[in-house]
Amino acid sequence: MRWYDEHDCPSCQLTACDYSGPEAMPAEGRTALLTAHGPARLRLPGPLGDPVAALRVLRAEPGVTLGLARQLLDELREFGLTGTAVEMAWRRARLAERGVAAEVEAGFGRAYRYVGPPELWEWAVDLGSPGGQPVRTEGEFADWAAARTAAELAEPFTFTVDLGGALRLAPRRSEHVACAGGELVLSAGEIGFRRSDGGGGGDRDGGGGGRAGGGWEVGTVGNLSTGYCPDVASWPAVAAALDRLALPHPGSFTDPVVFRRCPGCGRCGIVREGHHVCVFCDADLPERWNVDDVPLP
Incomplete structure (x- = not known):
């Protein structure tokens, strides 16, 4: 696999x-591709028949140690691997050569990189790992909720959705960049949970009754x-993360925020009540999301 710039x-x-x-x-090129086009997912259509063959493919990649290859193999078997479309197509081809069938799926549109104060990003990266706790399964969410106090659960939480589609949760006043460890995200915001009435709640497609979500649902x-x-168009990534946890949800953002960057003064602000005018310089704001456009050929 080669790259050109x-x-x-x-x-x-x-x-x-x-x-x-x-x-x-280079990281900046890969980030630009993921930001503009979003990640692709490599997944297995069924059980992995020959894990040794898959491990050899992953181990043969430049810079991949045996320990990292095993970690990637676990990711592939459980949730799938994510990266640029070319990277995932290359892995699919190498796996096919070893008799391992895999599929490449499109992601949920663009990814978002941190656009806030640089010193906060540097601080988050210095932490060494994401501050948000990943919850990828119903069991992980149940354990996470059981470890929270009633006072904590009464407030919304900071959340991000990472490139792998996992929901990461942190206390409300946490910085999103810390929750994500400075990495790219598919969405970010605040989320509140409440006890469900046992009927399934929400408008989630295919939502069933019973105790979906372990008795919890998304309130806000x-x-x-x-x-x-992030743009309001990032909702599908949030919905997919919540569906993975079997958490009933409203079907869209209950508190949508429209972000725009002013083409005049360059400052980022929030569009309120559909009034697309910069609050700093009164310039007209574009209709489409433009906070972090990445020009690509």
């Missing part, structure tokens, strides 16, 4: 092309995150 010099008008062999793509959920400023 073409760029034009605005001064001399010359075009240059950087090229690499098998080493990993919004995309208020001034660190990531």
Whole structure:
């Protein structure tokens, strides 16, 4: 697998092309692709018949140790692996050569990178790991809820959805960038849980009765995150994370926030009551989300 990076010099008008062999793509290029196009998911259509073959494929990738290969194998078997579309297509082809069938699925649109104060991002990265607790299964959510006090559960929580589609939860006043460990997210905001009435609640497609979500459901959920400023179009990623936990939910953001960056003064603000005018300089704001546009050819 190789990568190329073409760029034009605005001064001399010359075009240059950087090229690499098998080493990993530079982080800034990979981030740009994920931000503009979102991640793709590599998943198994059924049980993994030959885990040793899959492990050998993962272990053969540059920079992958045996321990990391085993971790990737567990991810593949349980939830699938995520990355750029090219990376996942390359892994699918290598697995097929070893007789392991896998499928590549599109993700949930763009990913969002942190756009807040740089010092907060540096602080979050220095922590070494995401501050938010990942909950990927019904059992993990049940354990997480059981460890919270009644006072904690009475308030909304900070949440992010990572590139793997997992919900990460932290106390309400936590920084979203800390919850995500400075990484890209599929969405971010605040979420509140409440005890369900036992009837399933919510408007989740295919929602059933009984004790879905272990007796919990989503009461409120919004995309208020001034660190990531996600678009309201990020809801499908949130819904998928909640469906994985069998948590009934309202079917959309109950507290949607419309973020826009002013093309005049460059500041980011919130559009209120559909009034697309910058509160800082009175310039007109665009209709589409533009907080962190990444130009790609």
